[in-house]
Amino acid sequence: MNTRTVQQILTAHSTRDGDGVRIARVVGQRQHDLDPFLMLDEIRSDEQADYIGGFPAHPHRGIETLTYMLTGGFVHQDNLGHRAELPAKPVGECLFLSAGSGIIHSERPLIHEGLLHGFQLWINLPAAQKMKTPEYRQATAEELPSVALDNGGSVRVFGGSWNLAGQTISSPLADMAAAASSLDLQLPADVQLSLELPAADTLLAYVYAGSLDVGATIQQGQLARFSQGEQVTLVAGKQGVRLLLLAGTPLAEPIVQHGPFVMNTETEIQQAIADYRDGTLGKPH
Secondary structure (H helix, E strand, O other): OOOEEEEEEEOEEEEOOOOEEEEEEEEEEOOOOOEEEEEEEEEEEOOOOHHHOOEEEEEEEOOOEEEEEOEEEEEEEEEOOEEEEEEEOOOOOHHHHEEEOOOOEEEEEOOOOOOOOEEEEEEOOOOOOOOOOOOEEEEEEOOOOEEEEEOOOHHHHHHHHEEOOOOEOOOOOOOOOHHOOEEEEEEEEOOEEEEEEOOOOOEEEEEEEEEEEOOEEEOOOEEEEEOOOOEEEEEEEEEEEEEEEEOOOOOOOOOOEEEEEEEEEEHHHHHHHHHHOOOOOOOOO
């Protein structure tokens, strides 16, 4: 069985998005070599000025987004009539949005003071699904499966399905594009966990607390991209580790991106811009 090794390490950089929201951008919008993943942001601040503006109404086409909140929360509202609150009490909740042919939504913080901590992942839609009907789903903290591991660690599956301890654990959000899967893993100091997964899948690990030893040391705020292989072994550092593990099947399709629009050709991008400007985004042509 081939064991995966670290191919690349990326370090998150601080930037602002939306209405001045401070985020740590782990995977940027111009980085298209982590197929099918397009973007990963972490928001973590207890300073009101860093998040109070939220993300005013903005469009998407051709992607799926997965928002996972640990502390604080957001209110989602879109032009299809959906409104949902994502509180993170006592533990994270998750919101899935398949933009398909187009959606316009806003995300505003539920809190006005204290710590806001969460993540948003962008997943590419295959060409055949980029103009599908938009879809919205939410998973509450109670619906997201958690597993206590024999080694003292714990796992929360907030997207897709994973093979853990000989059984398949699935999130209610189990049918995302590119068979994308995501979990939140906690391991005590020096404890290891081995996982099996399809050899050709893209595999990423983002450390948001502690450190990870995978041949190379992955520190807090860093993301590891792994080589192909049927197995990966994760070892927690001296202070333990908390991380997001992301897996998905590469689409191997052309990617043309203009901000929140991700299509396969420049012509499709220009059509998305035109549709947004004339108010037909998300409506059948």
